[in-house]
Amino acid sequence: MSETYEQLLQLQRNYFYSGETKDVHFRIQQLKKLKNAIKANEKKLSDALRKDLNKSDFESYLTELGVLYNEITEAVKHVKAWAKPRKVKMPITHVGSDSYIYPEPYGVSLIISPWNFPVNLTIAPIIGAIAAGCCAIVKPSELTPNTSGILAHLLKQTFEDRYIAVVEGDVATSKALLALNFDHIFFTGSVTVGKVVMEAAAKHLTPITLELGGKSPTIVHKDAKLDVAAKRIAWGKFTNAGQTCVAPDYLLIHKSIKERFLEKLMYQIKDQFGDDVTQNSDYPRVVNGSHFDRLLSYMKDGTIVFGGRSIRERLFIAPTILENVTWNSAVMEEEIFGPILPVIEYETEQEVIDMVRKRPNSLALYLFAENKKMEQVVLKHLSFGGGCINDVIYHVGTTRLPFGGVGSSGIGAYHGKYSFDAFSHEKGVMHQSTKIDIPFRYHKTKGGLKVLKRIMK
Structure with missing residues (x-):
């Protein structure tokens, strides 16, 4: 099987070398084809999401499909400008030269996507790859088989394998693909698997984009507008039954x-x-039995003050609030990725800073406060991928902000122009004049050192 993947990689590399994918008009055409394919299969995708995760049509459109339409529209509108070489101003030491930054596609990218938003987090990187001029081999998650099957069919019907190819399979398939020498790897998933991806990339010194996760803190300060905070936190935490990286x-x-x-x-x-909530037919389910059991074990780490109901045959866990948890509890040591919300109280701003700093950098951080001083304390003293003041998750839904982690929560960012950048190398090139030749750059030029000291300081 690895030989087949190697052949597929070479097929795409040969096509990339043909130069066709770099043509901006070609990119725009392919982005439009992708959007039309998603629209044509919208009902099938929504039905598959219902089968795999019990997502409602509303939630599927809000968190999976609608954001992709926005991403494609943005890319079609701006990709010509993104791909255009940018002239940069040069210092006096380089008089006579014109210098440019040329955005250059990496080549053939490997995209490995997760199960929690299987449409959005599979297609969004593909949009970046197409916009940048890359080819891509895509590995969707086997944990959402209905959605992965529809995605595979959609992409195979829309693109040739030499351009955008889909490989379905389990962990063994991912390992076989990671063993190959790609030009770029884009991975979305857990921190644990992210380390495996990074190790595989290191063997070939392959550029990587890692979209991971972590324990995203939500701070509710004493002057917060509590009704608004409660409404937005309830929505953000329990959308997709809490199975959201942010x-x-x-x-x-x-x-x-x-x-x-x-x-x-x-x-x-x-x-x-x-x-x-057991009667709510639109409330999403936990993805599988192992995740269900892991989440149930967390409920033993504190006092359940709300929720706690579970039905294993339906993979159902109700929205749950836990108090009396400690930092040493299992629920506080790794990302929960489910509908369980631990609560820890604080008294001073410094306590917040100290508690969050002791944890690895999170993918997101949220603060509810009317106090600008508290806002500045958090922004100045805490490192995190991105976030919101007086809201949760909503920052992910715009193409104008980079979305990505820092440290253990990820490497690199995407969405909008940042997706184009994620799949591109910025090649700096200086065009030097032959009509001017500055003498002081050469060895043994009389007075050269004196001139250098005057202009290079």
Whole structure:
């Protein structure tokens, strides 16, 4: 099988060398074809998402399909400008030269996508690859087989294998692909698997983009507007049953408002998902049994003050709030990726900084506060991939902001122009005049050192 993958890689590399994928008009045409294919298969994709994760049509469009349409529209509109060489101003030491930055596609990229947003997080990197002028081999997640099957059919019907190819399979397939010498790897998934991808890339010194995760803190300060905070946190945490890499992972709540806030949060959960969420046919399920068991084990790490209901045969876990957890609890040691929300109280700003700093850098951070001083304290002293002030998750839905992690939560960013950049190398080239030749650059030029010291300081 690895020989087949090697042949596929070579097929795409040969096509890339033909130069056709670099033509900007070709890129625009392919982006439009992709958008039309998604629209034509919209119902099939929504049905597959329902089968795999019990996502409603509303949630599928909001978090999977609609954002992709925005991404493609943005790329079609701006890719000519993105791909155009940019002239840069040169210093006096380079008089007579014109210098440019040439955006250059990496070549053949490997895209490995996750199961939690299997349409969005498979297609979004493909948009970047096409816009940049790359070819790509795509490996969707085997944990959402219905969606992966529709995606594979859609992409195979839209593109030739020499351009965009799909390889379905399990972990063994991913390992076989990672053993090959790609020009770029784009991986979305867990920190644990991200380390495996990085190790594989290191063997060939392959450029990588890692979109990982981590424990994204959500801070509710004493002056926060509690009704708004509760409404937005309930929505952001329990969308997709909490299986979102940028979901609020745990709450840090000022002691003085904790009880009032929790009452409002419980009200919002009931209001958005129903008094009896077991009767909500649109509430998403946990992806599989192993994840279900892992999440249930977390509930033993604290006191359940809301929710806690589970139905194994339906892979159902209700929105759950935990109190009395410690930093040494299993629920606080790794990303939860499910509908369980631990709550920890604090009294001072410095406590927040100290608690968050002790954890690895998160993919997201959220702060609810009206106090500008608290906002500046958090932004100045804490490192995280991206986030929101007085909201959650919504920053991911725009093409104008880079989305990516820092440190253990990822390497690189994408969305909009940043997707183009993720699949591109910026090649700097200086065009030097032959009509001017500056003498002081050469060895043994009389007075050369004196001139250099005057202009290079």
